[in-house]
Amino acid sequence: MTTLDMCACKRGFFTLRDCGNPATTSCQLCTRRVCDQHLAPRVDTRVCVECSAKQEEGQTPGAQPGQQAAAGAAGAAAAQPHSPAQQQAAARAALGQPDVADEDAVLSREYPYRYRRRYYSDWGYYPWWWGTYDPYYNDYGYRYFDDDDDDDGGGFGDS
């Protein structure tokens, strides 16, 4: 059993793995221990990048299509992007992608986590799991190695 105080966040996009860095603080939302790299840049609170991504999910248009539809046809028509560049900017914003001119936002540790969360839910991707089990990720719908021999001694087989 691991006794080291390690960061609980998972790294990766197509596969998820343990961060591997020693934890330095606790997230005030999920109470998990996290490292400096996985701390969202907030002034007054200590929140991990994954909780931050979860929080921001409902704030950008496109993140929750149901909410967008309910916003009303008139409002939607007024905000509708017309030019291809505007449509592209809207699509980028919907996936949580920052403006390309904003280097800080592009380089921010939060961006891939925000994008990851949106992409998994909007585009139906289930990452392969190569990390330590954590119930925090139960809503991710990840995939893992399924060993067929696991149920050898289940007791429900032929007697």
Place this chain on the structure above:
Amino acid sequence: MDWRQRAGREPHIAGIRRSFRDLEAEQQQLLQTKQIDAERTAGDWVRLLAPLAAYDAEADKLRSRLGGWMLGIGIGGFILAIIAVAINPIAGAAIAVAVIIAELVLLPNYRFTKKLDVNRTPLEFITGVAPILREDCSDDGSLHLRLDMRGAIMNEKETGKSQPYSRGRYYRIIDTYYMDPWCAGGAAFVDGTQVQWIATDYVRSQRKTKRNPRGKVKTKTKNKKKTNLDVIVTFTDKLYDTAEGTSGPDRQLKKAKVKDGGPDSKTVVRTRRTIKSPSAQTALDPRHLVDMIAASYERVKPTRRKKLAG
């Protein structure tokens, strides 16, 4: 002033040269050569390319404004000078001189921005995709990139030209075809997976000429772009094997080929997606590459239980 603060502002004639000087020497050189073939970390790529994207956006905005001003001053000045000459020849001459001076002041700035203009598509694509790939590479994992920011419409990239033909009111149409492989890259992931991709633009530039009812000849050029994104993902045999089926949704791939040489050999997934764009300037959404790598991961399954970290 920092380039980031300027990026959100309205462009200024004097400011554009200062913006250029504020860039690092490597960035200035890249704006001149418009090509790069190098290997560095994802963070370094973003740090190199994001300021260039911001500069180019500012320069493009200024150049289109300068073009408008030059045209307006030229036409307005010409009309005004003709009227003034009829009233007072000296005033007419003064207006003509003023117009010429104004054009001479604006022209060098216009040429400066035109000379350093780059195709922003590779910049936007990489700044979008590099931070995502960084998550699957280790901290010191590097991305190898070959970027061409010269744009597709150039003689070197021409692949063919049609014979003149007519259609409807256009009595002479010539199609010119270009092929522009603007971004090729590769990365090694922590799980041993190797990813390679190449994005190629196929542009059809249609130059068509017609004669209007008054007998005036009019020519216009239309560009249409199709981008082929080819991705090869090689999975290590230590962790992955080919899956029986595809586990994800339909990712609208034009081609998806899985090569599996058996249980002890690498699984190679080749995918292609074709993206049609209404104009040659439309940038490629980084999601396409993410989608294709995701589609490759949906075609394999792990062969063992293992914990990866870092």
